Each structure stands twice: as structure tokens, then as C-alpha cells.
Amino acid sequence: MQLRETSEPSDDRPDVVILGGGHNALTAAAYLAKAGLGVVLLERLEHVGGAAVSARAFDGVDARLSRYSYLVSLLPRAIINDLGLGIRLARRRYSSYTPVPGDSEGRGLLVDRRDAEVTRASFAEIDAAADSDAYAALGDDLARVAEVVWPSVTGPLPTRSEARAALGDDALWDAVFERPIGELIEQRFASDLVRGVVATDALIGTFAGLHDASLDQNRCFVYHVIGGGTGDWDVPIGGMGAVTGELERVAREAGADIRTGAEVVSVSPDGEVRYRRGGTEHVVGAARILSGVAPHVLDRLLGAADATPAVGADRPEGAQVKVNMLLKRLPRLKDASVAPEAAFGGTFHINETASQLEAARAAAAEGRIPNPLPAEIYCHTLADPSILGRPLAESGAHTLTVFGLHVPDRIVRDLDDPAAHDEVRTQLQDAVLASLNSVLGEPIEPLLMVDAHGRPCIETKTTRDIEDALGMPGGNIFHGPLSWPFAEDDEPLDTPARRWGVATTHERILLCGSGARRGGAVSGLGGHNAAMAVLEELGI
Structure with missing residues (x-):
């Protein structure tokens, strides 16, 4: 699309008010301001x-950690190019490493994107040689799914029938979009460990089982691949x-009025x-309101004005714990x-065989902390040491960020006593x-650096911490259940908002956050698609 230069927004009644x-929200603000609309964005924090922020999490330590979200996959190049974002992304050579739990020799599966023979040998090393070809074949099949689905995410919603026809493979379509993903995984792979490596894409951030009839796990899987x-x-x-620094820069330069320290208390449909x-x-009043907050929060803000809910969203539940660490060096492996x-x-999988994942979910459903707790690790500094000050980087220090699975908000939800929450x-x-x-060759604790006060450089964020800090109900990182990247065949697509997957029950109010259709993760899609709906309605 062609974006023209901005005009100054009206302080009294802008064209658009963005919540959050x-x-x-920044993506939407940038697009709309560049198109010449008056935009006011209201953010509760300073x-x-x-x-999607970086923070110096440890006092006196020159390290800027990606505190809550870590990696980028779903941010389209079209958005980067449209907005002129100076964002650079580093591709990781290794897909994953997964130690065999309890293996006396410390064997593990290393998936090397650049060397198929290394990967094949690693499958054989863990007695899963028969799964090597099946793993490569699944990758080819998922690449075909991506070729069909990915180009559609920055356009109006296709219908289910249109997407199915575009894939042109009914068996693959049914396996990914119609039947629990656990069936595909179990049909194609024999190794419990290999099954788990594939399954994590369906479960991370989603409290579901591989065979759940809801197919929540399938939707999570699709967005991950x-x-x-x-x-x-x-x-x-x-x-x-x-990433967000660039989005803020472009939005401000385009004329968006970004007001921080501005806590929204109510919204009305008018x-x-x-x-x-x-x-x-x-x-502040506007012809249109774009909501970057979770749908459940939007409903609460509307309720403060005695209005009909915009979405009717139930309170979501997140299902993870996040641990950020700074180490003197990387630990040795067994x-x-x-x-x-x-x-x-790449992604370091810990105790994430398929059976361990299912056992962990069963334990968590009963309110217990899984033991062992399945988790995966990302090391930002191996690909990008720039987040460390030069002396720290030259010392051999590294960051590790851990995402623990199957830790639902119910474990901390009712802990009103801060001391009880601290204990959990x-x-x-x-x-x-x-x-x-349990999978390392040495304990991790002695490798932790210390901050200016002599405290270990480690911080843990529960779902409660995420809700308190970011306003995400239940600590749900997707703002609620993920949706399919297409519309159902009988779904009305008679307005721009509906066609772009950002509609609410109120004509003036659109979703522009992760709770929009095709939302979730760091993608900008919710903001882009809401902006496109507004511009289509205005004929711009």
C-alpha cells in the first residue's frame, strides 16, 4: 500500500484512539499516522x-535482557518494509538440542539446519534413526502449509474452504487442522523424545494436551511453524x-501522539x-477506538461504562513460568x-519428551508443580552479544532465558498474600x-553472575507477575485462546473489520492486539490488520 505523509493530530478529537x-498498538499507530490520521495512543506504563521490551534486570550489570518475549518469527517482512523499520534478525544455525532424560552417557538429539548428515547421525545416536526421514518429511509438509498460510496473514481472512483448497492435500489438512495434532505426531514418530521435540511447538504457552478435542494445541502448532x-x-x-523502539520511533515521527503514564479507566461504544x-x-473521543489490550480487559473497561461487552471473552489462563539468567559462561554438557x-x-529442550509433557500437564491440572518441569532455553548472546556491555561480552558471559511449560495460572491465582506468592x-x-x-554436566547455580549487591543474576516471572506488570489477564501471553488464521465458511465477512479479523460487537471499536484474529507472539499482525480495516473503511 502507499503511505502518505502525516498531518498533525487534533488534541481534542483525533481520528483514532489506541488503547495500550x-x-x-505501535504498529497500528504507525500505519494510521503515516496515512494522515490523527492518532492518540494511551499506555498505562511510563x-x-x-x-516486547528489553530491561537491565540486574542492578549494576550492563546486560539488556529481552524480559518477557524472546524470539521473532511472525513479524512479516511486509510490515518492516512498509514502515521502514530498522530491525535486524539473526537466523540461528541450530534448530534444537534435546538431551535424553536420565541417559547415563548424556546423549542428546542435535538438529543442525546446515548439516543434514550431522542431524541424521544424531538421530541414530539416540536410537531414533527410523525417525530421521520422518522428521525431514514432516518439515517438508509443514513448509507446504506455511507456503499457503503465511502469505495470507497480511490480507483479509480467507475462508476455511479457500485455505484447504489452496493447500491441495486433504490428508495433510485434516492432520493439521481437523484432528488432534497428537495423532499426526504418534503416527509419524516412534521415539518419545522426537515426539516431544515436535510436540513443544503445539504446547508452549498453551495449557492443552496433544489429543484435546478443542484443538487449541493445533492452533498453537500452526503459528509456530x-x-x-x-x-x-x-x-x-x-x-x-x-523492535518496539523502532515501532515507537516510526509512529512518533509520523505524528502519533503517544501518551505514557495514561491509565484507561473506561471505554464507551460511542x-x-x-x-x-x-x-x-x-x-478523549474519537471516531474509532483500537484496543491493544486483551479482549477480557476491553470488556471490563466497557463494563465500567455499563456497556455491552465487545467480545464476551472469558478470563484467560496463561500456563508458563519465565526465568532469566546471566551466566559467567555456558555450562558443560554431560x-x-x-x-x-x-x-x-538453538532451542535447548529440557525434559520435554511427549510422555513427560503429558505427565506434566496432568500434574499441573491438579494444581501441582510438575516434576520434572518441562522447559526450553534460548541463549540470545550466542547470536547477538550486543545486548551486553563490551567488558561483559568479552568476559565470556551469556544470557539464558528459560520458558517453563505447563505452569498454569491456577497455581498462583489465589495467592493474595505476597509472601505466599513469593514462596511459590x-x-x-x-x-x-x-x-x-538434570541434563547438564555441572550445576548451573555456581555459574550465575552476581549483581551490584552480590545477589545471583536470576529472576523468575510467574503468570501473576506478568499480569501485574503487563495487564495480561492470567498471565496469558496470547491475550486468550488463539484463533485459526482463516474464517469459517459461514462466518459473516461483510465489513472491513470482519474481513480483517479485528471486529467486536461495537462498530467503533476494533481489536488491534494479540487478541485479534491471527494475533499472538511478536508479529505486529493485530496492529497491521486493524489499521488496514480502518483504512479500507475510509477508502484510503
């Missing part, structure tokens, strides 16, 4: 970026803060937004034949470290 300042048309998850150079800033309540730089160069947070941190230590 996450990366999707900074924008939402979950279509990004960029390849399914690659890349490291943002400079950290996540560099376009009135009330917010508090600097101890004073303000009112298997000396694999270099730590290779093992940590400590238990979760201990469970993550114990799980990690």
Missing part, C-alpha cells in the same frame, strides 16, 4: 513496548526493545475514552561430544533449575 502501547514461510524463530539484534494521567482524569555453543545455539515463585525457580541441572 504494546508492539501491536514506557511503551508491552511484553508458519513464520516467514519457514517456521524459523530468529533473534532480534539489540533485543526485543530494539468513542469516548476516560483515562487518568498525572493525577487527573481526562476524556555429552562432551556436543559443544555448548551448538546445544545452546521460589519453588518454581527451584523446579526450573533442578530440571536444567
Whole structure:
């Protein structure tokens, strides 16, 4: 699309008010301001970026960690080019490393994108040689899915029938979109470990089983394997803060009025937004409101004005624990034949066989912390040491960010006593470290650096912490259940908002965050698609 230069927004009644300042909201603000619309964006915190931020998490330590979200896969090149974003992404050579739990020799599966023979030999090393060809074949099949689905995410929603016809393979379509993904995984792979490597793409951030009839796990799987048309998850150079920093720059330069420290208290369907800033309540009205907050939060804001809910969204539940660490060096592995730089160069899976994943979910459903706790690790600094100050980087230090699966919000939800929450947070941190230590050649704790106060450089974020910090209900990183990247055949697509998957029950209010159709992860898709719906309606 052609984007023209901006005009200054009206302080009294802009064309659009955007709720929230996450990366999707900034994307929408940038597009609309570049198209000449008056845009006011309201963010509760004193900074924008939402979950896609970098932070100096440890006092006196020159390290800027991507605190909540870590990798980028679903941000289309079209958005980067449209907005002129100076964003650089580093492709990781290794897809994953997965130690065999309890193996006395410390064997593990290393998937090397650049060397098929190394990967094949690694499958054989863990007694899964028969799964090697099946793994490559699944990759080819998923590449065909990505070739069909990925180009559609920046356009109006296709229908289910249109997407199915475009794939042209009914058996593959049924396996991915109609039947629980666990069936495909079990039909194609014999190894419990290989099954788990594939299954994590369906479960990370989603509290589901591989055979759930809801197919929540399938939707999560689809979004994990279509990004960029390849399914690659890349490291943002400079950290996540560099991504949202660019979006903020472009939005401001285009004329968007970004107001931080502005807490929205109510929204009305006629376009009135009330917010508090600097101890004073303000009112701003607009022809359109774009909501970058979770749909459940939007419904609550509408309820404050006694209005009909926009989405009718139930309170979502997140299902993860996040642990950020700074190490003096990478830890040794039990298997000396694999270099730590290779093992940590991709996604390091810990206790994530298929049976362990299912057992962990069963334990968590009963309110217990899984033991062992399945988790996976990303090492940002192997691909991008720029997030460390030069002396720190030259010392051999590395960051590790851990994403623990199947830790639902119910474990901490009712802990009103801060001390009780602190205790459970400590238990979760201990469970993550114990799980990690079970597959390493040395304990991780002595490798932790210390901050200016002599405290270990480790922080743990529960779902409660994420909700308190970012306003994500239940700590759900997707703002709620993920949706298919297509419309059902009988779904009305009679308005721009509906065609772009951003509609609510109120004509003036559109979703522009992760809760929009095709939302979730750091993608900008919710913001892009909401902006496209507005511009289509206005004929711009």
C-alpha cells in the first residue's frame, strides 16, 4: 500500500484512539499516522513496548535482557518494509538440542539446519534413526502449509474452504487442522523424545494436551511453524526493545501522539475514552477506538461504562513460568561430544519428551508443580552479544532465558498474600533449575553472575507477575485462546473489520492486539490488520 505523509493530530478529537502501547498498538499507530490520521495512543506504563521490551534486570550489570518475549518469527517482512523499520534478525544455525532424560552417557538429539548428515547421525545416536526421514518429511509438509498460510496473514481472512483448497492435500489438512495434532505426531514418530521435540511447538504457552478435542494445541502448532514461510524463530539484534523502539520511533515521527503514564479507566461504544494521567482524569473521543489490550480487559473497561461487552471473552489462563539468567559462561554438557555453543545455539529442550509433557500437564491440572518441569532455553548472546556491555561480552558471559511449560495460572491465582506468592515463585525457580541441572554436566547455580549487591543474576516471572506488570489477564501471553488464521465458511465477512479479523460487537471499536484474529507472539499482525480495516473503511 502507499503511505502518505502525516498531518498533525487534533488534541481534542483525533481520528483514532489506541488503547495500550504494546508492539501491536505501535504498529497500528504507525500505519494510521503515516496515512494522515490523527492518532492518540494511551499506555498505562511510563514506557511503551508491552511484553516486547528489553530491561537491565540486574542492578549494576550492563546486560539488556529481552524480559518477557524472546524470539521473532511472525513479524512479516511486509510490515518492516512498509514502515521502514530498522530491525535486524539473526537466523540461528541450530534448530534444537534435546538431551535424553536420565541417559547415563548424556546423549542428546542435535538438529543442525546446515548439516543434514550431522542431524541424521544424531538421530541414530539416540536410537531414533527410523525417525530421521520422518522428521525431514514432516518439515517438508509443514513448509507446504506455511507456503499457503503465511502469505495470507497480511490480507483479509480467507475462508476455511479457500485455505484447504489452496493447500491441495486433504490428508495433510485434516492432520493439521481437523484432528488432534497428537495423532499426526504418534503416527509419524516412534521415539518419545522426537515426539516431544515436535510436540513443544503445539504446547508452549498453551495449557492443552496433544489429543484435546478443542484443538487449541493445533492452533498453537500452526503459528509456530508458519513464520516467514519457514517456521524459523530468529533473534532480534539489540533485543526485543530494539523492535518496539523502532515501532515507537516510526509512529512518533509520523505524528502519533503517544501518551505514557495514561491509565484507561473506561471505554464507551460511542468513542469516548476516560483515562487518568498525572493525577487527573481526562476524556478523549474519537471516531474509532483500537484496543491493544486483551479482549477480557476491553470488556471490563466497557463494563465500567455499563456497556455491552465487545467480545464476551472469558478470563484467560496463561500456563508458563519465565526465568532469566546471566551466566559467567555456558555450562558443560554431560555429552562432551556436543559443544555448548551448538546445544545452546538453538532451542535447548529440557525434559520435554511427549510422555513427560503429558505427565506434566496432568500434574499441573491438579494444581501441582510438575516434576520434572518441562522447559526450553534460548541463549540470545550466542547470536547477538550486543545486548551486553563490551567488558561483559568479552568476559565470556551469556544470557539464558528459560520458558517453563505447563505452569498454569491456577497455581498462583489465589495467592493474595505476597509472601505466599513469593514462596511459590521460589519453588518454581527451584523446579526450573533442578530440571536444567538434570541434563547438564555441572550445576548451573555456581555459574550465575552476581549483581551490584552480590545477589545471583536470576529472576523468575510467574503468570501473576506478568499480569501485574503487563495487564495480561492470567498471565496469558496470547491475550486468550488463539484463533485459526482463516474464517469459517459461514462466518459473516461483510465489513472491513470482519474481513480483517479485528471486529467486536461495537462498530467503533476494533481489536488491534494479540487478541485479534491471527494475533499472538511478536508479529505486529493485530496492529497491521486493524489499521488496514480502518483504512479500507475510509477508502484510503
